[in-house]
Amino acid sequence: MLQPFHDLEDSSIIQAIEANTCEFLLTLGRLGGGEERSDEEVQWTIGGAPIGYHNCVVRARLTAETADEAIVASARRFQAYNVPGTWHVGPSMQPEDLGTRLLAHGFSDGGEEPGMAADLLNINEQISFPAELAITRVGNEEELQVWTQTLAAGFGEGEIETNWVGAMYGKIGFDEQGAWHHYLGQLNGKPVATTSMFLAAGVAGIYFVFTLPQARRKGVGAAITLAALQDARNRGYRVGVLGASMMGYAVYQRLGFQEYCRFHLYEWE
Template identity: 65%
Template sequence: MEQPYDGLAEQAMVEMIEANTNEFLLTLGRRGGGEECNEAGRQWIIGGSPLAYHNCVIRAHLSEENVDEVIEDSIRLLQSYNVPGSWHVGPWMGPDNLGSRLIAHGFTHEGSEPGMALDLGQLNESISVPDDLVIQRVRNERELEIWARTLGMGFGEGEIEANWVGAMYRKIGFDEDGLWHHYLARWHGEPVATASLFLGAGVAGIYFVFTLPQARRQGIGAAITLAALQDASMWGCSVGVLGSSSMGYSVYQRLGFQEYCRIEMYEWTPSDSR
């Protein structure tokens, strides 16, 4: 990974990616009514979502002696709520063989997300956008409904994910001075893309970036991400972070993001759902 930062700054970027992502997951999980654990060596939010990604273990500093016990504790809690769940295993977790231990307990490895970050002072704002593209902030429930409907047309688990996320955002509300802001792009008057900005842990986290298939390769994903980051910079943030899909990786690189870590995803599903 080509990076213009020294080792200390690189570690700081990794810590900011972790902190914002964890706050993002905790905030939505709490709104869903999830059960939270924050003890020495472990942290999770479980039971508040129908989605494995959001019933999650987000911190685990474990030893060879207690790793299996903690994994089993997380499974028992998932079973009690009868929901799928996940461990988000980043470079901040241990022991080194955590992934293989999760697999031994019935988790499956679902791939990895590149953890990316950007000094907003180096944000590339010179990107081309299609004519007649309008990007707006979501400010009320009607606009959020359109945002969620657009997200549900292909992001992640489709309508199930979009409906749950939309419901959580409805609970959070539309405070202009809050930590959450959502963006909807319209092209030729039709909604075609979404993004969310979460100003958690002092940095700007980008989430739920999605463009309808028929509107891709036009620069719309870059444009809506740029709009969110420009707002974040205006509000005083100096760093942007995100977890990228393979499709979005080159888009974020053009904006100036660089990869600093990998977050491995391990998922568990109740036996009656397999």
């Protein structure tokens, strides 16, 4: 695990954000049976998912002479598998004009995701949320099905994405000591919120934070994120990381997250 948060340089925090995100994407891609390339230049998983976000290039150490060849090679693999795909261009990727080159080869600009991190010993735990909210850790297939159905009500690409994610999580299982943990929020006994935690690269990564529209603006999203972070802290982790949506950015700031970097998405349809 990483050092205490206050001892870390910003560069170490950024590396941890990137590493957790990369391993999250690669692990799900492998579970889906994706083809993986991993060498000194590029790392990707392609063909294991029905959605572009998880058919992805996650690392690139390229030069002006090798970048275009690698971009074309990734596009050919997307085409070979007949899947959409993405390049997740993080702060360590090279060359600096990689985004411009991707656009020139037919990729579209998919926008940015802020990479954020928080000190788990100093998160803001004084948040208000409904007293009727109950948050539990998903521990079996039946609970995972409820988690998946809740996420499908509006997250990402809907049922196509969430059914695939749920199937991959079913393959992983529910080991209490494992790297993956999923949480379900229920309001008055009805499921209204989800999140997942992935323990890798010495940090706790937060993913799939979602609240049903009718339960928003009540502190539910903050509460379920906080529950996962508290669980990570109890397991000995000191740093939480995540990629924020525009909707969730202010919520994460209130919990104590700060932005350290950005991931730029380039999409292949």
